[in-house]
Amino acid sequence: MTARKSANQHLRMLLAEADWTGQQLARAVNAVAAENGVRVQYDRTSVAHWLSGSMPRPRVRPLAAEAFSRRLRRTITLLDLGWAADTQSADPDEQQHWPSDSVTRLAHLCKADADPVQGPRLHWSVYQAGEAAVPRQRTPPFTVGTSRTELVPAAAELASTVLAAGIPFFSRALEVGGSHARAALAAYLGNDVSLWLQATASCAGCGVLPSETARLLYLLARMHIDDAHEGLAQQYFRIAFDLVGAAGDTTTQAIVLRAMSSQAGALRHIRQSLIMAEQAFTLVPEDAPHGVHAFVGSQLAVARALAGQPFAARTALLRAETHHRHDMETDNSNAAHDAPAGFHTYGAAAWHFQRGRTLAVLGERSAAAAAFRTSLAHRHPRSHRARALTLAALTQLLLQAGHVEEACASYRELLDLDPHPRSARTQQAVVDLKRRLRPFSNSRAVKSLLDQLDQAERHTTVERSRRLA
Structure with a gap:
């Protein structure tokens, strides 16, 4: 005889706590799935099967956990759902066995991302919404402990120069599309760069390395966003935020948070987007380059517009425009055109695109269309x-x-x-x-x-x- 499946009481209790019907749970799972590039069409019949003991396919299980996490405003795991069996194959995003320090996590995640077998499974990572998803200032996330022989500051400076040289290359690669050169960047970060970070963890003159690493992580995250791997991109942003937090680089922290705000807004997590945009704005030092002020301020304008704050949005946009004008006047790089990300200036093409986004949300369609056309006029052919x-x-x-x-x-x-x-x-x-x-x-x-x-x-x-x- 075939053994009967046991009813899933864990799921039933969570359903009652969430005050959801089976149909409401199905809709929530469908919505989280669509946000993460997964096409499913569950209904109350599907949920009834889950309650009777069946399990959805592995990729869908963490989506259901995230749906409950958002509803109940606390982290719900597969164990909470009664789906702990076959956990490793079910949820590639749950990696509690990985060390929590940022450098080691960077090494593990990037090496797996570059691996042709493990990488596609990481693409299943689920974007997390809610208060817990907003990065907070923490204690330094990596320690010396078992680090290798320290690099002297001169060697660290050379490593930093090599890192900085990679930023224009991978910025240009992103403009071809998110999958282009992404595995190469992940392998570079997971191997060479993580070793440099471990070796210089206590080197007083090596503080620039985390910042350069965070900027490459920022690019890697954007590559994954471009291919709809929202959850994995979010993980890379978090690591970048922690790395530069330990180094005291609030300027790069603000840049990373700004990108996370943009990602949340694109996924229609309006409140989360606004919280991160406001936090990024407060992190930017007064003496930061005008381009950074314009970059962060322009996203604050979009986030406020999405949140239904038109006056505050226009105020942020005008402030950002002032900084952008100063950036164009003082910077002698290719900022007036469409230069690769230099993390100190904000090109005209990108600025007008962001201005167009704000105006479109505010309902000023003619002005928004003009801004998009101006952006296109400044775009580099490549x-x-x-x-x-x-x-x-x-x-x-x-x-x-x-x-x-x-x-x-x-x-x-x-x-x-x-x-x-x-x-x-x-x-x-x-x-x-x-x-x-x-x-x-x-x-x-x-x-x-x-x-x-x-x-x-x-x-x-x-x-x-x-x-x-």
Whole structure:
């Protein structure tokens, strides 16, 4: 006889505590899944099966844990859900056996990320929302203990120079798409860089190494965001925040928090986005470069706009604009164009894109569209990913404003980008915009464009079938 499954009383009790029906739990899991790039369509029948003892597939279990964590405002684990069996294969994001200090965690996470077998499993990491997800100032996260022979400051300076030289290269790689050179960056951080950090943990003259490392982690996190690996990106941001916190570099901490605020806002975690934007703003030292003030302040404007604070948003935007103007006047780099991330200046293309985002949220569509067009005018020809995202934002805005023919022209420009970025975000934007165009199919311009797209898709399907035959 086949043994009957035991009813899951842990799940039943959590469901009662959350005051959810089975259908409400299913919707919550579907929402967390969509946020993390997983397509599922659970309903109350699915939850009924879970209550009777069945388990969802491994990738879905941590999504359910996160759904409950958000509802109950405390961390819910697979053990709490009654799904502790097969935990290791079920939840790659639960790695309590890893040391908590930032350098060792960096080494473990980056080495696994670069590994072709372990890396894809890390992509299952779930983005965590709520108060616990907001980084806080902590005690120094790494100690000397078992560190190797210390590098002398001169050697540390050489290591820092090598690290800094990698920032422009990987910034340019990101503009091709998030998957480009990502494994190389993860391997570099997990091997060479982590060893340098361990060796210089107590070196008084080596404090710049954590900052340079955090900036590369920042880029690695953004690469993962570009490929919709939101949970893993969040982990890298947290490590970067802790590293520079121990080094006393509040400027880089503010930059990292600003990026985390932007990520939270994009995922519609509005309150969390605002908390981190406000915290980033307070962390920026008065004597920080104008570009940093503009970078952090522009995100504060977006976060306040999303939170329904129009006056505060405009105030933040005006303050950031003043800093951006000073940045353009005083910096003699390529800031006026679209230079790679230098972490001291804020290029005009990026600034106008962020200004457009704020104005769009505030309902000022004409001004927002003008800002996006100005951003495109400043974009470097090789900034494929940024150009695609800006065109997608402009197209969506034009559709919302009812400027259908202009939207079609902008969408065609997005489709014609060559080479097209290797980016999950831009690919999803193309799909979403096509769906948004369909309600306007009575327009001749839209109908012509949709017919061409449908014909191209049919041609691609036929060619794929021929290759498989």
